[in-house]
Amino acid sequence: MKNFPLIPLTAALCAFSLMAPLSLRADVAPKKINLSEFPAAAVDDVVVPVPSEIFSVLDKLGNPNWKVQLRDGKVRTPETPSRIAFLLGNVIAEGFVAVEAEDSERVKDIGRQVLKLSEGINVKKSVITRCKSITDKADQRDWKGVRSEFDGALQDVRAAMDELNDHDLSQLVSLGGWLRGTEVLTAIVQNGFSKDGAELLHQPELVNYFDRCIGSMSPRLRKDPLVAHVRDLLRKIGPIVSESGDSITAENVKTIHDLTKEVDGQIVTGGN
């Protein structure tokens, strides 16, 4: 923004009136606001970051070995819708890892898994086109395009679930993605601990948001053992990620990694 106090007022006004129609104008924003005035005027919905938002920072901090983070094997479609929803988000997050690893075969395999899991909760139609695009773009090694398609697949699946009034399951898809993304983030940060890397875990509002989401789910879903287990995990992680970013220690990172890895294992295998 222009520093108007340094310019004589009349000259500034003349210049502005001449330039205004031709240029992009910035309105004057207050330098400081009182956020407590906003709770009643806040938008409740939280846009959950996709893993690649965090992975892109990790790439700038170092040269992570993404290939070793890839999970082995194929997943089976679980029987319970809650686990399918968690797993679907988890697998889409795995897709972002595969993109970072630039592993086109793995990306295509994950695209197929997304399609299969979507079928398990009746939203296959909504992602058929996306999954085809994932395959095509992986063949072309268009990684930015594949990232965009995974993001789109996440939105399409959630949109279709909301359409079916499965809002709770839709939230579990996001949560499943966040859990896998956090597991990978903590694995990489552990391997070469740095304050900047650990700071990426400072996500207090997001963890609170997920906790609130589970709290507002139907009693039946809240009692689902896996959902209850994830809520327990969120409550353990909450105090750690609420600390200021530079206070998150290597031990904290390990704790979060162990917790997310264990729950992701349950999502994939059902505890078997």
Place this chain on the structure above:
Amino acid sequence: MQISITPLFMCHLTMPYPLRRFLGSSLCAALLLGAAAPLLHATVDDSVSFAYEAALPYYKQGYSIRKDAWGGDLAVHEKKAVSIQLFKGNTYWFLMATEVKGATLSVHLYDDKGNLVDGESWQKGRFAGARVNPRATGTYFAIVQILKSSEDRTTWALVYGYK
């Protein structure tokens, strides 16, 4: 660009959840009032399309534009706060738009202590944008506002990109 403009009759299938929820409540209100629901449907969708239009130059600069978005409607000078998790190390552009011709709006970014953190911002008619390079990872707030409009309530949409 991967952002598809969906045929009107399919919009409800692809609209991001916050917008879909807004649309859902708006449609209920419209039905109760006997208003034309399809018109409202188009309005929300158009604001999203305009927001993606504003994001296009940034996509070309290498920003990944998220498919998720926020939206709603506001009276003139009414403000809303949208909370966002941002990560230090990324650069973000927030792009806001409305479908209401002649309306002007603004978006600015604040940290969790209420300090303005815009690295740059612009406003041009129905579009506005703000860039932020977060100095710390954490929760930030996009304050959105309608500055001028001929409508009582002006629909808006906000999208963001990062790199």
